[in-house]
Amino acid sequence: MTKLHPAEMDAIASRHPAVFQRSVWSRFRMPLLIAATLLYSLYCWWFFAIGDVLYRANWSIAGTYLADWVSYEVRPEIEMDPDGAMHISYPRFDPLGPNPDPDWVTLERATMTRTIETPSAQTAKKDDGFSFMAPGAATSGSPETGTTEEAAAGSETVTQDVVTRAEIALNATDRVVVTPGEATVYRGAEELRARIADGAVIALQDTLPGWAVQRHPGEKITVSFGLSGWLEIDTDEVAVRRRFLGWENFLFDAHSPFFGRSAGEVLGLIAWGGRLDPDRSNLSLAWSNILYNAEWQHLDVWTKLLQTIVMAFVGTLFAMVVAFPLSFIAARNITRNRVVNQICKRFFDFQRSVDMLIWALFFTRAFGPGPLAGMSAIFFTDTGTLGKLYSEALENIDDKQREGVKSVGAPPVAVQRFGVLPQVAPLFASQALYFWESNTRSATIIGAVGAGGIGLKLWEAMRTNSDWENVAYMVLLILMVVFVFDGISNALRSRLMGQKPH
Incomplete structure (x- = not known):
């Protein structure tokens, strides 16, 4: 390699100054871009008040929701009567079944003679006849006592078995002890005592620990136990929410004869056990109990998921079928008519400019809630998008192949069939396929506005604000379907493009 003399370098530089002298933009382009990015980020931080939003965000609620996705709660409630008697109750659809008796709840009972108020026999009577008396007029009875057929409630002395002390363990170290008029919470080495009297909750210490909250003096106290659950000490009850990892009663609900049995017992009953239902085998009974599980509704969820898949497939298929011929009309090198080209392209713009969710709302009002509205929304949106993509692909084909077919005297249809279609068919x-895969996800979103499918089911579960484990179940099903369809779509695209599947 010959080294240039400095004089020769100067001569070249004088003839081509742009090569050796970088412009200001070339020298400062990268620092300016970095500075502009930082300034824009700071502007967005200020405009959207991101710092304030992060500061005010209730991260504990977000953590509770995430915990509810993978856990369930058992909710014993201890009610307190003014005379010192206590009662423990569970919700109607408790995951432990109709007669819960968990080993982490310890109760002490005693026999108590109590005076309870009861309606009189006359009050219990129903007025099922016609009366000519004026409303509010006095009826027959003793004027001294004022006894009427709407007599006041009386009282009755009874002897009952009541709870006098309840101890509920939230985990190995945390528990709450409830006695008449008082609740004591033990959280590790810390302790919180609260008295319940005269319609108020009074904390018996000056400063509450960080895991307990009382917004105003006398109001309820909320105690958090992290992933183990939480409880509320109110003016007339102590409500406990103990959380357990897993999904409760996922296979069999509390009304199933298989409820509460171990996997070995269930398999034994199915394989060789005596019939639990004389009209069907244990296998058929178990399968029916799983499908019609009242808490998880497996059959309904799977049916709605299938609706979503069909909705996405049919909507995409119809869009592809309609967009295919229209794209030939919109392509300028295929249809040599500018007016027709523009009309077709503006039609595509109209269809794809309206979001799929808006089309779903429109068709839901037109056809009513159901998969038809969802299919129509997908069809309309994707017809415009696929039509635009197809027409642009046609405008970028190699005209040599088409001219070669035309040169042998082939008719116009044959020219398109053999000169154009082989170039664009794999791309189309x-x-x-990509839109079919994408619409499987989109169909879930539009289903939430009434277009049918699993999206509506998902939205119903989220609205209850208590069935987050059901939400997690449906989200996992959707993810599995998306993963499967993504693999199928990639394999088919690779085969069409003549590549090996990844």
Whole structure:
């Protein structure tokens, strides 16, 4: 390699100054871009008040929701009567079944003679006849006592077995002890005592620990136990929410004869056990109990998921079928008519400019809630998008192949069939497959506005604000379907493009 003399370098530089002298933009382009990015980020931080939003965010609630996705709660409630008697109750649809008796709840009972108020026999009577008396007029009875057929409630002395002390363990170290008029919470080495009297909750210490909250003096106290659950000490009850990892009664609900049995017992009953239902085998009974599980509704969820899959497939298929011929009309090198080209392209713009969710709302009002509205929304949106993509692909084809077919005297249809279609068919199919995969996710979103499918089921579960484990179940099903369809779509696209599947 010959080294240039400095004089020769100067001569070249004088003839081509742009090569050796970088412009200001070339020298400061990268620092300016970095500075502009930082300034824009700071502007967004200020405009959207991101710092304030992060500061005010209730991260504990977000953590509770995430915990509810993978756990369930058992909710014993201890009610207190003014005379010192206590009662423990569970919700109607408790995961422990109709007669819960968990080993982490310890009760002490005693026999108590109590005076309870009861309606009089006359009050219990129903007025099922016609009366000519004026409303509010006095009826027959003793004027001294004022006894009427709407007599006041009386009282009755009874002897009952009542709870006098309840101890509920939240985990190995945390528990709450409830006695008449008082609740004591033990959280590790710390302790919180609260008295319940005269319609108020009074904390018996000056400063509450960080895991307990009382917004105003006398109001309820909320105690958090982290992933183990939480409880509320109110003016007339102590409500406990103990959390357990897992999904409760996922296979069999509390009304199933298989409820509460171990996996070995269930398999034994199915394989060789005596019939639990004389009209069907144990296998058929178990399968029916799983499908019609009242808490998880497996059959309904799977049916709605299938609706979503069909909705996405049919909507994409119809869009592809309609967009295919229209794209030939919109392509300028295929249809040599500018007016027709523009009309077709503006039609595509109209369809794809309206979001799929808006189309779903429109068709839900037109056809009513159901998969038809969802299919129509997918069909309309994807017809415009696929039509635009197809027409642009046609405008970028190699005209040599088409001219070669035309040169042998082939008719126009044959020219398109043999000169154009082989160039774009793999691309058309690849784009249609991608949209089918994408619409499987989109169908879930539009289902939430009434377009049918699992999206509506998912939205119903989220609205209850207590069935987050059901939400997690449906989200996992959707993820599995998306993963499967993504693999199928990638394999088919690779085959169409003549590549090996990844």
